Amino acid sequence: MAERPSNLDEAQQQRRMAKKEMIKPLLGNECEIHNYSLQKITVGILGTGDFARSLATRLVCSGYDVIVGSRYPKCNESLFPSAIEVTSQREATNRANIIFVAVHHEHYSTLNKLRDGLMGKILVDVSNNVEVNEREESNAERLASMFPESTVVKAFNLISAWALQSGARDGSKQVMICSNSQEARCMVVEIARNMGFIPLDFGLLSSAKEIENLPLRLFPSWKMPIILTVVLFVLFYVYSFIRKVIHPYVMKGQNVFYKIPISVVNVALPCVSFVMLSLVYLPGVLAALFQLRNGTKYKRFPCWLDQWLQQRKQLGLLSFLCAALHAVYSLCLPMRRSARYQLLNEASALSRLGFTALVVSTLHVLTFGWRKAFDSTQYKFYLPPTFAITLIVPCIVLPTKAFLFLPCVNRKLKRIRRGWETSHQAKFREPGEADSVAHFSMESTSRV
Template structure:
């Protein structure tokens, strides 16, 4: 009997697993969450036969769309596209669909003017980019809309690379920026993007197309200011150390020490840059706290320069760590007695709670190392103070400000401001009575 029950149970599981395996695990979802997306099985047209058009056709076919590719030489280009995609002439491809991806360059838009009568009422998706930022007065999408006024133009998919289209939306940024003056057209393209596995982002009307086209041309925009800042500090400290360590001995003592430039001068400069950059990570927070205490509210906007500074703190901290790591590598190239002098405390920098601890330890190390040298006349070459005295200005300012802000009378006020308290504003609370009803009197509370 037991064997019979086990046999029946295994047969039931086999029937259940077979039925479940026949169903797809994941279905396409539309913007409203419907598992049967209205875009499934829809015919999508692609005008162009380049790399991006081929990657777009592959991704559309894998997402369940019927793809018609319009090319000027369909016989020669048919082998480059998947077999499920139909490659035909441009006029034939336009007639078979209402949504068309225009995967051609801006200078080739005029070749599509012969199709103007067939394109009436179609949705044209412009996926092109410029070669330079603000290269033209109007965006490519606006130019395409001026050539085909009877069509609805949507800007989108230009921030997605051909590699991302082929490999899917697993890697990199999944966002697809979309803009158009027609809400229904934007909704249609957004549904297609969702079925393809991307996340559509509505960027507004067609006037946003110029900004969308400039995005792929910006290389690491958040790193531009920090990199220039670090290079500027490096040049300043390098010139200062060059004068003290090389130029001064050459002029006063006729000693040729130019051999120190590649290793020792650079190795003296790198910790200075790392130390100052680390202190610049925490200085904007100190300035922001001063402004909040002065105005008595957190709802007043910071100046633009301070806002940009606060947003670039992570990049500044990473560049500080990079300079400290280079200092460690350079120290290994020096003799042991020399590398022992340049103890690297900054390598412990991590932009978290330990970051300020690293700044404090670095400051104590610098003060201990150079306290006796600060009062030595021989250290003031060309009447220039030692380099480490210059690096102490910003870190000491940050540390003293942190100490002042930690005082209870200031710390409590700053915490209340950051929790929403405003100077000169009063909030009245009505305390309920013991019976559960509100009392007639009011108790004022200054929050």
């Protein structure tokens, strides 16, 4: 009986330890969470520009002691709130633990006189370039080579001064961080989190060049949809040009080149819109078939399918743009001809009812083109009518969608998307492995 209290104490102690382990955030084994005290960290900022002023204000509001280093402290002191101390660059580097280098990368050489104060400190490089891949090495790598005694972290270059002032919203919440020092990364991660941003660990400093190129890429998610739209338009335009202009000229000697700027374009635009609208729903159908085959939602999609799923919004907007242009071009034609496309225009304009638009557009094309499909005179140069080509993708999407709507199939698909698995041996694999080479997007899965 005398040993019972000690056993109870030992059991309680084990429960407390287990509880502490459960409280720890699940951030992986590579980065340990350091509970740095805000009062022990003095953040220094070299520079007095717009970004430096916004950053200093945001850091003070987040509970940090901030000291700004300036070449002309008396002139720039009035630009900062009274809670921020503005002093010389040398004094700021000597007193700060973490230093934000908020100067242009062209002026890094002016920091050589501060080498003693920067020794052993963490330097956060926030600079950007003017052009993509402006130099062979990134600005952060250049700064690290200039100050090998310091630890350089690339971060906050995607955050604007406006975002620092008005607060993190939408895409401006993400702070991409990379450094060769794990401890330095964790410290900057903690600072970004305390400021209300979402830190993203990009690993070693070699990723800095990729991070610096991101702000210079114009609409990266629109690249492939725009290329696809242009390619489809060129193909349908050339195809319609051969059928409507070249064929009458060769076979009958008719000069109908006046159709090139309006009539031929107005044939290509609705075809592109129709095919693009079909491509919005085709990846969702393919993803559902993948999930049914795998019996789980936790297996990665192929890379091409994952990217396709993430670009459906862009495909839909470009489809609507082509439909709108088709409507404008139709106004240039006689009313008796533009009335033929009225149903397709109305169907494509139903952006909120995309699948309904696809069904109505398909029915519209079948209604007006059914007789022409069996008319031999429509096969000019043995080429089928344009509408027959546009029906290929919708005729794949709609029957497959109908199959997925079957109660037995739909019930199983819903169970899989709620987490049910056919086999409990699903494994997560890296993108480079054999059976799966893609990154699985949770956002894409939720919208399938």
